Amino acid sequence: MNDKERSDEGMTIRRSVLGDAHVDRTVENLNDFNRDFQDIVTRYAWGEIWARPGLPRHTRSLLTLAMMVALNREEEFKMHVRAAFNNGATSDEIKEVLLQSAIYCGLPAANSAFHWAQQVIDSDDFASHPKP
Numbered sequence: 761m762n763d764k765e766r767s768d769e770g771m772t773i774r775r776s777v778l779g780d781a782h783v784d785r786t787v788e789n790l791n792d793f794n795r796d797f798q799d800i801v802t803r804y805a806w807g808e809i810w811a812r813p814g815l816p817r818h819t820r821s822l823l824t825l826a827m828m829v830a831l832n833r834e835e836e837f838k839m840h841v842r843a844a845f846n847n848g849a850t851s852d853e854i855k856e857v858l859l860q861s862a863i864y865c866g867l868p869a870a871n872s873a874f875h876w877a878q879q880v881i882d883s884d885d886f887a888s889h890p891k892p
Contacts, residue, residue: 763803770807777817777843817847822857829861829873837873841880
């Protein structure tokens with residue numbers, strides 16, 4: 761697969777997982793400073809890793825949530841909570857990931873993640889998703 765094909769595949773997966781609105785905002789904010797970074801994100805994160813057949817997107821979403829808890833990345837965590845629901849994860853599965861994260865990442869990190877997840881679930885932009 762060449763870079764153009766990888767980028768196209770990455771954009772398809774990125775839109776499927778994160779939603780058109782999120783990706784459209786990212787594309788609208790492209791500029792000379794961030795364009796190369798966004799290209800890397802699309803080609804490699806989405807077109808290379810998320811496109812791999814070894815794990816279903818549902819599992820990749822749950823793994824990503826755990827990693828965002830460990831790294832204490834609020835905005836990315838919230839984005840990937842939405843993505844996890846887009847990929848068929850349930851609130852019970854997300855809760856279990858956060859409980860597991862409490863043991864391996866620490867109670868304060870999981871406590872924050874529970875609050876962040878609840879904020880996403882309660883948000884107006886989440887209204888189009890079925891309530892968990």
